[in-house]
Amino acid sequence: MKGILFVLSGPSGTGKGTVCAELLKRDNNISLSVSMTTRECREGETPGVTYHYVSVEEFKHNIENGEMLEYAVYGDNYYGTPRSSVEKLLNEGKDVLLEIEPQGALQIKSKFPEAVLLFLIPPSMAELKNRLVSRGREDTEEIEKRLEAAKWELMQAEKYNIHIVNDSLDECVDRVIEYFNEKRAERRKIEELINELG
Numbered sequence: 001m002k003g004i005l006f007v008l009s010g011p012s013g014t015g016k017g018t019v020c021a022e023l024l025k026r027d028n029n030i031s032l033s034v035s036m037t038t039r040e041c042r043e044g045e046t047p048g049v050t051y052h053y054v055s056v057e058e059f060k061h062n063i064e065n066g067e068m069l070e071y072a073v074y075g076d077n078y079y080g081t082p083r084s085s086v087e088k089l090l091n092e093g094k095d096v097l098l099e100i101e102p103q104g105a106l107q108i109k110s111k112f113p114e115a116v117l118l119f120l121i122p123p124s125m126a127e128l129k130n131r132l133v134s135r136g137r138e139d140t141e142e143i144e145k146r147l148e149a150a151k152w153e154l155m156q157a158e159k160y161n162i163h164i165v166n167d168s169l170d171e172c173v174d175r176v177i178e179y180f181n182e183k184r185a186e187r188r189k190i191e192e193l194i195n196e197l198g
């Protein structure tokens, strides 16, 4: 049985990265896809683990060669999901998690209607801004750009399978795992029925 493609998306600052890190600790059946980006590697990040860092030329070359499952320009940089590693894991029956922004998530939805899309919602816009400021990763101009992008991103929420508010991290991760397990059970049931038909 092929693995399930789970997509965790939502505006920057909703805590996608933290939720993913917790999920990976608690759910052994899921592998995180390492994205490719043209942005610079920040302090505390590890090439090949946090992202694959490439030049704009290399990224464009990968797009032209059909090597990206999805990609988006976010801020001034390209971000995207390498196709081959994700397809390999899915074909091995492993569930794969993509932690990506909404332009990419919607590309996945149109290419893989069977993918499960989860939208993480901030408790309020004030809290979103507060999280972006307090994590101290982006300068004021970049934070403004991310908040501006959040408006369009929130308008896409209704296209997702489920919305989960990230207020308390533990409760949010519990709900995500519960939802993933519901989806796995649904798929297993369908497989069983198909197998019964022979």
Ligand code: 5GP
Pocket: 010, 011, 012, 016, 035, 036, 039, 070, 071, 072, 074, 079, 080, 081, 099, 100, 101, 102, 103, 104, 105
């Ligand atoms: P950051 O620069 O903060 O690491 O990421 C900026 C945004 O890009 C975040 O919303 C993050 O989820 C998103 N992102 C990371 N990897 C990918 C990817 O492979 N594809 C897309 N579409 N977005 C990504």
